[in-house]
Amino acid sequence: MKNKPVYAIDSVDHALHLAQILQQEGTLRVTDAAERLGVSVSTAHRLLAMLVYRDFAAQRPDRTYTAGPVLRPAQRSEAPVALLRRVSAPHLHTLVDGVQESANLMILAGTEVRFIATVECARILRVGERAGRVLPAHLASGGKAILAGLPATDVGTLYEDVDGIDVPKLRRELALVRKRGFAINDQLTEAGLTALGVAVRGSSGAPEAAVSLAIPSARFDRNQLPTWVAAMTAAATRIENDLAARR
Known part of the structure; x- marks a missing residue:
């Protein structure tokens, strides 16, 4: 059983939770993300925007979000x-x-x-x-x-x-x-x-x-x-x- 860190950083926890949801469950709307995390829609939008910036998420033409390249299984490189x-x-x-x-x-x-x-x-x-x-x-x-x-x-x-x-x-x-x-x-x-x-x-x-x-x-x-x-x-x-x- 894992215990939540004493000095947990909520914004980091929310972003990682969103990345986990995207990887495991597929597409997500901003309003869905806000509801799942218990945060405002504007906060959810900012979190998703940061995940998109770092390639953990991608925004689709219909404005929903899906898992980005970083969350796909990575092929191994032989480079040091x-x-x-x-x-x-x-x-x-x-x-x-x-x-x-x-x-x-x-x-x-x-x-x-x-x-x-x-x-x-x-x-x-x-x-x-x-x-x-x-x-x-x-x-x-x-x-x-x-x-x-x-x-x-x-x-x-x-x-x-x-x-x-x-x-x-x-x-x-x-x-x-x-x-x-x-x-x-x-x-x-x-x-x-x-x-x-x-x-x-x-x-x-x-x-x-x-x-x-x-x-x-x-x-x-x-x-x-x-x-x-x-x-x-x-x-x-x-x-x-x-x-x-x-x-």
Whole structure:
């Protein structure tokens, strides 16, 4: 039997309870959430909004809420997450200082990428925290950068049972990513956001992670691509070198 902590934080308890309900029972209206928790509708709305922000919930077109990506069974990644996060931190900060755009580190988990670190830039209009979020790998810039470094047979195996994926088309896009040395996501996963991604490779040459720059689309300028890609590639190389030195 579990006892409630003496110094329980009600807002945290409510948010976790809502996440549990969404995972176990499915869709939920704001009024249902308020009734289940015994709180006002406005409080329930704020709690659900925070769960959506952290990907524990998703809002449907009919304004009901359902479990988000974080509450789905997560596919395991072989990447050394703790080491990657620790090694990448100073290099992400250096990258952000140089280009004044937010930077992320992500890993591949099945057909998705999981963001494991974010450094935000200081500009008023900026892309915010992404750590913990999950996106389809074939759409995310970092996901495409990682996929492009995998053998074509591995990509085919990964997506052979995934509905709605044109594998030959994906392979052609990944070939272009390999040729360019970077991937781009122009508002494929979020309106108003354009991202660039480059792979971070392990000692074997296989991609272990990806560095991405997340740029408000209103500020995206293709003339800046050489500068951005060069800065990202340098950051990825420094991360690779530090990874090799610590193994």
